[in-house]
Amino acid sequence: MIVKKPFLFVVITFVLAGMLAGCAGTPVETPGGQAEGKYGGTFRLAITESPKNLNPVHANDTSSMRVVYQLFDTLVGIDSEGELVPNLAESWDISEDGLVYTFKLKEGVKFHATTEGGMETANGGREVTAENWVWTFNYITDPDTNSARAYFIDMVKGYDDYREGKTDTLAGVTAKDDYILQIELEHNFAPFISVLGYNTFSVLPREDVEKWGKDFGLHPVGTSPFKFSEWTQGDRLVLSRNENYWRSDSSGNSLPYLDGMELKVINDLTMQWTEFNLGNFEAIEVVDDPYYHEALEKYPDSFFRRPMMGTYFYGMNVTAKPFDNKKVRQAINYSIDRQGVIDLLRNGRATPAKGVLPPGMFGYNPDLEGYTYDPVKAKQLLAEAGYPEGISITLQYNTDDIHKRIAEAFQQQMKEAGIELELKHMEGAALFEAMQKGDATFFRLGWVVDYPDPDNFLYVLLNSANFGPLGNFTLYRNPEFDRLTNEARLETDPEERRRMYQEAERIAVEDAPWLFVYHYTTEQLLQPYVKGYTLPSFGEHTAKFYDVWLDK
Amino acid sequence: MAIYTIKRLLAAVPVVIGVIAVVFILTSIVPGDPARLIAGKTADPETIQRIREELGLNRPLWEQFTDFFKGVLTFDLGRSYRNNRPVTQVIMERLPLTAKLAVSSTALAVVTGVSLGVVSAVKKDSMLDHGGRVLALLGISAPSFWIGLMVVLLFCVKLRWIPGTGTGDGGWLYLVLPVITLGMRPAAFITRLTRSGMLEVLEQDYIQTAWAKGLPGRAVVLGHALKNAMIPVATVAGTCMAEMMGGAIVVEQFFSLPGVGRLGLEAILARDFPVIRGQVLLLALVFVAVNLLVDLTYPLFDPRIKYGGKRRHE
Numbered sequence: 001m002i003v004k005k006p007f008l009f010v011v012i013t014f015v016l017a018g019m020l021a022g023c024a025g026t027p028v029e030t031p032g033g034q035a036e037g038k039y040g041g042t043f044r045l046a047i048t049e050s051p052k053n054l055n056p057v058h059a060n061d062t063s064s065m066r067v068v069y070q071l072f073d074t075l076v077g078i079d080s081e082g083e084l085v086p087n088l089a090e091s092w093d094i095s096e097d098g099l100v101y102t103f104k105l106k107e108g109v110k111f112h113a114t115t116e117g118g119m120e121t122a123n124g125g126r127e128v129t130a131e132n133w134v135w136t137f138n139y140i141t142d143p144d145t146n147s148a149r150a151y152f153i154d155m156v157k158g159y160d161d162y163r164e165g166k167t168d169t170l171a172g173v174t175a176k177d178d179y180i181l182q183i184e185l186e187h188n189f190a191p192f193i194s195v196l197g198y199n200t201f202s203v204l205p206r207e208d209v210e211k212w213g214k215d216f217g218l219h220p221v222g223t224s225p226f227k228f229s230e231w232t233q234g235d236r237l238v239l240s241r242n243e244n245y246w247r248s249d250s251s252g253n254s255l256p257y258l259d260g261m262e263l264k265v266i267n268d269l270t271m272q273w274t275e276f277n278l279g280n281f282e283a284i285e286v287v288d289d290p291y292y293h294e295a296l297e298k299y300p301d302s303f304f305r306r307p308m309m310g311t312y313f314y315g316m317n318v319t320a321k322p323f324d325n326k327k328v329r330q331a332i333n334y335s336i337d338r339q340g341v342i343d344l345l346r347n348g349r350a351t352p353a354k355g356v357l358p359p360g361m362f363g364y365n366p367d368l369e370g371y372t373y374d375p376v377k378a379k380q381l382l383a384e385a386g387y388p389e390g391i392s393i394t395l396q397y398n399t400d401d402i403h404k405r406i407a408e409a410f411q412q413q414m415k416e417a418g419i420e421l422e423l424k425h426m427e428g429a430a431l432f433e434a435m436q437k438g439d440a441t442f443f444r445l446g447w448v449v450d451y452p453d454p455d456n457f458l459y460v461l462l463n464s465a466n467f468g469p470l471g472n473f474t475l476y477r478n479p480e481f482d483r484l485t486n487e488a489r490l491e492t493d494p495e496e497r498r499r500m501y502q503e504a505e506r507i508a509v510e511d512a513p514w515l516f517v518y519h520y521t522t523e524q525l526l527q528p529y530v531k532g533y534t535l536p537s538f539g540e541h542t543a544k545f546y547d548v549w550l551d552k
Numbered sequence: 553m554a555i556y557t558i559k560r561l562l563a564a565v566p567v568v569i570g571v572i573a574v575v576f577i578l579t580s581i582v583p584g585d586p587a588r589l590i591a592g593k594t595a596d597p598e599t600i601q602r603i604r605e606e607l608g609l610n611r612p613l614w615e616q617f618t619d620f621f622k623g624v625l626t627f628d629l630g631r632s633y634r635n636n637r638p639v640t641q642v643i644m645e646r647l648p649l650t651a652k653l654a655v656s657s658t659a660l661a662v663v664t665g666v667s668l669g670v671v672s673a674v675k676k677d678s679m680l681d682h683g684g685r686v687l688a689l690l691g692i693s694a695p696s697f698w699i700g701l702m703v704v705l706l707f708c709v710k711l712r713w714i715p716g717t718g719t720g721d722g723g724w725l726y727l728v729l730p731v732i733t734l735g736m737r738p739a740a741f742i743t744r745l746t747r748s749g750m751l752e753v754l755e756q757d758y759i760q761t762a763w764a765k766g767l768p769g770r771a772v773v774l775g776h777a778l779k780n781a782m783i784p785v786a787t788v789a790g791t792c793m794a795e796m797m798g799g800a801i802v803v804e805q806f807f808s809l810p811g812v813g814r815l816g817l818e819a820i821l822a823r824d825f826p827v828i829r830g831q832v833l834l835l836a837l838v839f840v841a842v843n844l845l846v847d848l849t850y851p852l853f854d855p856r857i858k859y860g861g862k863r864r865h866e
Binding site: 058149151214265267270278280429468 | 822
């Protein structure tokens with residue numbers, strides 16, 4: 001095992017106050033000094049879909065995550081650039097062998113004392129201690145909890161024994177004292193810290209979880225700047241200010257500035273845009289393509305855009321004909337004009353994909369050549385592969401207007417390369433099942449990272465250990481790629497890891513189990529009076545509102 | 553009448569059972585596994601299996617069906633796969649909004665449709681008649697999403713009188729635009745139906761007699777003619793209302809109203825089988841009830857129709 005001291009012995013301590021965004025505006029006098037922002041106001045956000053489950057251990061869709069991020073806290077945070085930062089752990093230490101993680105917890109962090117408009121919580125607003133974390137990790141990994149993301153930490157010592165009922169507790173997670181939490185791993189796993197930033201691994205108050213049981217997702221209680229207030233299913237969800245929130249601004253004033261948040265379901269994107277223009281929302285989830293240029297013109301300073309850690313691609317089942325031939329897969333990659341389609345159909349709201357990893361992700365290789373639009377070369381490759389007359393293939397995509405338009409554009413472009421593309425749209429649930437079962441041979445998929453590490457792309461989606469529902473829907477297998485992505489999980493030297501992932505990505509691009517299409521862009525349209533907002537590269541749904549304020 | 557009603561209710565039982573069976577089978581064979589959807593894009597097979605067990609999807613189909621059927625008899629429709637809430641509660645909290653929409657839209661359709669139809673028939677070939685017919689044609693031809701857009705543009709964006717989406721602050725104003733949008737089509741249909749019915753009735757001998765007797769115009773048109781033209785209108789209005797009770801998906805979606813229509817759509821996309829089954833059961837019951845009620849109103853319009861008794865005129 002390669003061990004690099006500089007990485008392992010680092011004790012990371014950040015001054016949280018320094019992370020708070022400095023915002024101009026009319027300050028108010030408060031006991032703590034001059035506040036950076038104005039207090040008061042409700043942030044009204046139009047969302048397209050109602051959250052499904054607000055228990056962080058079950059929240060794995062963006063609509064639920066958006067709310068979970070306002071209610072709960074993880075040990076480590078992921079900042080807007082995708083970097084790991086302290087959160088409820090103010091620092092951590094990793095043993096030389098990379099197996100023992102010791103977290104120094106922040107003192108004075110309290111669970112919500114009241115909820116749902118004043119009702120006392122079962123925990124009574126007590127402080128979070130290491131014991132809470134121990135219980136939380138046991139709860140997440142308990143087979144009866146059925147958390148679909150528990151396996152993200154299956155390298156924690158005693159995970160299998162606990163899951164199989166051989167032990168009563170998860171042996172690897174222990175409290176050394178009230179503020180020292182220790183996690184031991186069975187084997188080294190370099191992205192472990194990143195994984196702990198995923199919303200599933202948020203601290204939970206045992207008393208409230210036990211009080212509500214399976215309904216905890218309908219009555220969430222956490223530690224974050226906002227408390228759950230009310231939820232009319234399918235309509236609106238209201239959060240109120242947590243007066244005991246642990247973070248304060250740089251002048252020592254309590255946060256958050258906002259009195260609360262109100263998320264309202266507006267399914268229709270035209271109506272989202274209309275209501276925003278009428279001033280009925282501080283923000284809307286999506287600016288639809290027809291209104292994009294108007295939004296840029298009308299709100300030049302409050303329409304935020306940046307590359308997002310996500311990739312849009314078409315997967316090919318490499319065991320099915322004609323995709324079992326590498327040259328065919330390469331030909332397909334040469335047959336489309338990515339930039340043309342992005343400009344024409346997406347208003348330029350994406351970056352053409354040269355490979356798997358999106359810009360901004362650790363390990364992203366800006367020098368990767370990727371595939372250009374070259375129908376002549378595509379034809380030649382098809383001929384070399386034994387298809388001089390061209391091929392006829394069928395794309396399955398989930399029913400959606402944008403997916404349809406893109407696929408139709410590719411259909412036209414591919415004709416020039418001798419590829420007859422038939423389009424078959426399916427309902428999302430049906431396509432999803434077909435993909436997981438390996439029944440889909442050529443399918444559309446979008447992937448946005450769960451944790452900011454190339455492991456979540458390359459290992460999860462293309463390593464042969466993950467065939468089927470674990471993520472490798474293309475059934476791609478390359479021993480060298482597997483070796484690199486396996487070893488990179490254990491490697492602790494960042495530079496060596498970067499090299500391994502770039503090499504693995506180069507192999508994947510060469511083998512082309514995907515038609516690499518584009519990397520997503522994340523956007524957030526706000527009213528000009530919204531201040532202190534930062535758009536995270538992880539996607540607008542992960543934005544935190546503890547220091548957002550309204551200048552009106 | 554009571555015997556007729558009981559007979560009709562008993563006859564509805566096999567219909568409802570049939571609907572339950574068909575929906576159960578359809579939801580069971582439709583592609584898309586609820587457990588996989590709950591687990592998310594990637595999950596370990598062990599967890600997917602556990603979720604399947606928790607939802608009871610691993611049990612034989614006949615066992616699931618008998619359980620569901622027993623549940624129906626005890627008003628227990630199971631729990632939603634998505635958030636574990638009782639299906640009856642999930643549906644009942646969405647139903648009042650849809651009921652308000654359906655009843656208001658039907659009322660609007662009947663009032664405007666009958667009024668326009670009567671005026672068109674009485675003033676046949678006049679400007680009023682032509683105008684009414686054009687309006688009716690427009691109402692039938694225009695899709696509801698377009699009407700929705702237009703009324704939002706006018707009342708919400710230009711005039712700023714009425715909110716465009718959501719349920720407001722508990723008032724009734726938010727219902728105005730959806731009700732106009734939803735009521736437009738049945739109103740147009742009822743206008744045409746009333747007009748043609750009235751034209752036919754106005755030609756009848758007994759109407760000529762009424763005129764000859766010197767009855768006032770209002771009594772002839774409303775008291776004698778309209779009453780006889782109302783049976784098909786009542787049938788259409790009833791069917792429209794029953795359909796809307798099942799959920800006006802497009803309108804609820806466009807105006808972001810959390811009614812049963814949107815609930816159904818959400819449930820289908822998430823493969824939330826208990827909610828889908830509960831909703832179809834509700835729809836079947838509503839159809840049976842509304843059809844029965846409509847049939848029971850016929851004697852009000854035509855006393856010759858008498859359930860469970862002898863006909864007055866042979």
